[in-house]
Amino acid sequence: MTSSANKPSSLDSAFAHLADVVDQRRDAFKAGQADPKTSYTALLFSKGDDAILKKIGEEATEAVMAAKDARSSNLAAEQQKLLVAEMADLWFHCLIALSQFNLRPEDVIAELDRRLGTSGIEEKAARKASGQE
Numbered sequence: 001m002t003s004s005a006n007k008p009s010s011l012d013s014a015f016a017h018l019a020d021v022v023d024q025r026r027d028a029f030k031a032g033q034a035d036p037k038t039s040y041t042a043l044l045f046s047k048g049d050d051a052i053l054k055k056i057g058e059e060a061t062e063a064v065m066a067a068k069d070a071r072s073s074n075l076a077a078e079q080q081k082l083l084v085a086e087m088a089d090l091w092f093h094c095l096i097a098l099s100q101f102n103l104r105p106e107d108v109i110a111e112l113d114r115r116l117g118t119s120g121i122e123e124k125a126a127r128k129a130s131g132q133e
């Protein structure tokens with residue numbers, strides 16, 4: 001599998017580019033310029049919040065099942081490929097959900113950047129101590 005060391009393009013810019021495409025479809029759909037019959041993205045925007053959020057649940061479940069299959073196959077190449085495809089479906093639908101809520105992948109990446117270097121164990125303990133949980 002690909003590692004970050006030999007990745008030719010930046011992950012951020014790949015996400016940003018796809019998010020631009022999705023946002024353009026969203027805006028074109030709202031302006032009556034994208035046809036849900038020819039654009040899957042426009043079709044989901046035409047259906048609204050519930051359909052978009054339901055797809056995330058479905059795609060997450062499919063990714064989990066693909067991961068279980070990959071493990072059962074001892075990480076066989078074909079199962080790994082299927083797992084990557086399901087994860088791609090999940091990430092794509094997350095981008096649609098972000099767009100539906102006027103958010104961008106950059107917002108999520110900024111949040112992950114903010115968390116860099118903070119142990120999840122420490123973060124949870126701090127939340128408990130401050131009564132947030």
Ligand SMILES: N=c1c2ncn([C@@H]3O[C@H](COP(=O)(O)OP(=O)(O)OP(=O)(O)O)[C@@H](O)[C@H]3O)c2ncn1[C@@H]1O[C@H](COP(=O)(O)O)[C@@H](O)[C@H]1O
Binds near residue numbers: 018025039041088
């Ligand atoms: N990356 C994707 C992408 N990934 C997955 N999908 C679609 O997501 C759909 C959902 O996958 P499922 O496995 O649930 O398949 P399904 O059973 O057909 O879906 P449902 O009937 O259950 O909704 C499929 O139709 C896939 O083709 C995508 N559709 C579009 N894109 C990107 O979005 C761009 C714009 O797409 P359009 O809006 O269709 O022009 C494309 O150029 C691509 O870059």
